[in-house]
Amino acid sequence: MDLNFTPQEAAFQAEVRTFLRDNLPAEFARAVRDGDELPKALMEEWHAILNGQGWLATTWPKEFGGPGWTPVQRHIFEEECARANAPRIVPFGLAMLGPVLQKFGTPAQQAEYLPRILDGTDWWCQGYSEPGAGSDLASLKTRAMRDGDDYVINGQKTWTTLGQYANRIFCLVRTQTEGKPQAGISFILVDVDTPGIEMRPIRLIEGGYEVNEVFFTDVRVPASRLVGQENEGWTIAKFLLTHERTNIAGVGFSMQALDELKALARRIRRNAKPLIENPLFAARLAQAEIDLEAMKITNLRMLVRAREQGGPGPETSILKIKGTVVRQALNDLSRRALGPAAAPFPSEDLLGNASLVPEEHARNAARYFNNRKLSIFGGSNEIQRNILTKAMLEL
């Protein structure tokens, strides 16, 4: 047993910290800390900074322009970025489609798309869920009919995150209606500006705008945009979802949230004492901190297991379930710590008026509401329980 990083890993950690200190613009970190909606240009600039260092495509092997990191190095990088309040790397092209193309794409597809993901020419979004296909993804109905050299797509996708910034979308579509639902699904790449596509924003619970509905009406896509074989898209879908679960524990985000919560609870006074000395609050805080301390080790144990087994296994569902619940608990405590000051709606008006609510608190309740998504997306925590049951319990 040795819970320490190797000297090489520790040196890498120091290198990441130095890089972030020297290259992460302070206003980016402030915007992330305050939970602002990040403008597209900010995210693109951060991607470019990371790409300049060769650290953008964290999961890619070297031959495709990734850094070729080990799972532990990736974990160190993700944790340090979270602790520094660096903007999240937008995952759809880099963490999801990239690995799919590397495994299932033709050499021509790899040559066409991978460099454009790295240099920011393409912004990808995800066309997976549908109004009638959420947790039961395989029941999706968006239809792609072969017509000469094209497919013609009709249907509707939803929950497409940051689709408003995207020029391309990867989609799961139905190419066959007979047999098991999983058997008739294909994976296809579509340009967002193709005639017949309409993107409509969905306003979220806290008032923000990050997801969209996408409508497809007779959308013509060349058959060369199919990834893998027709009707074999379900294999790709599952492969992609496993990658989506990488860093799903979000331990770094929770560590950062815990530090900020403690600082907040020391500043805020209740009944003439710092809130952190209130026994009920402190008990909830301590319980969350203990869960997070255990989570850190659980995460590392599974990273090491992934290294030994050559990839993440079904036990990563444990990380999804517990990691999201811990983070939500911290958000909940933070919201309650603010008391009445959490109540004002974070309108532009309010945000410009620091005398009413300090800027770092203005979106606190909004973040709490927004992060209720954590236990729903990426395979809801109930779906994760089904996955674990099937893979590990032999019931």
Added chain:
Amino acid sequence: MDFNLTEDRRMLAETLNRYLADQYGAAHREQVAYAAPFHDPQKWREIADLGILQALAPETAGGFGGAGFDITVVFEALGRALCPEPVLPTLMASRLLAAAGVEQGALLDGTMRYGVGLGELESPYALDQIETHAENGRLSGRKSVIYGGNDADRFLVAARNGPGIAVYEVLATDAQVKGYGLIDGGGAAELFLENTPARLLMEDAGGAVNDALDAGALALCGEAVGLMDVTLQTLLEYLRTRKQFGRTIGSFQALQHRVVDMVTEIEQSRSITILAASRMGADDQSRSVSMAKNLIGRTAKLVAEETIQMHGGIAMTWEAPVSHYAKRLTMLDHQLGDTDEHLERVMAGYVKSQAAPG
């Protein structure tokens, strides 16, 4: 980073697991754990002969281990077999004797058994309110529920000595000892001290006592992990075979999801126990142990109660081995600081660190 046991510890675990599987089956355990002396003196000697007790002490004290992972490996194996032998008081006595610089060969070869009386009924976990006190080298007071005390040759006792806490050694023959069995098996004793002769081992023993309490709490965490592993496997086996409504009850999602929650918390408990074991001897030893004991307490309750519930009536019977695992999982929360006590210790760190910047 490496989460594998060293070769030596892997062999230690294997040796003990194999011995207990062969020699300490459920039927034998039930026979010895609930009737005086509430353990098996013959098997105690055999366990000592395997070197298990020496594994709990460092070389400087005559052992060959004594690190956090030595403790968790041994107690995880004891937990798997639900073993009622008084290894925990041996571990704690060893820590105290080592701190006092007292030779402990007879303790580690199993020929001399110690009971360790630190807390008292009205201050069971924290020692700042204990009433047992020393006067002219003699002790008066009462120590309650001393694990293994029913069959101990000597006692190590924490007592007030002026402003501080001191540790004394008391011979069982010099004191009034009333032994009894425990609801989850194994034995304990009440120790009545009335101007009882005692040998002072350590003055200002607060640090050494805390260390022994930490080591003991860590051992209980290791034991709990072993207990929970076996309990979970027993439950899964039951869910795979028990049929109602024409199907195995494990096919019902209402039960599946609850089992997954148990699996998740057991993994978390294993993680925090690893963390605490790695921090033994470090500055944050006590805080890490308290974190572990708190999470273990929460998980042990979940595992015990859910296992009984999902087994239905069968787990309500004395005959079902799983019921004894559930009892032990529940009652170890009553030893060396319960879930709330350890949570409060973690919380106390928030107030102390007010003074520190950041």
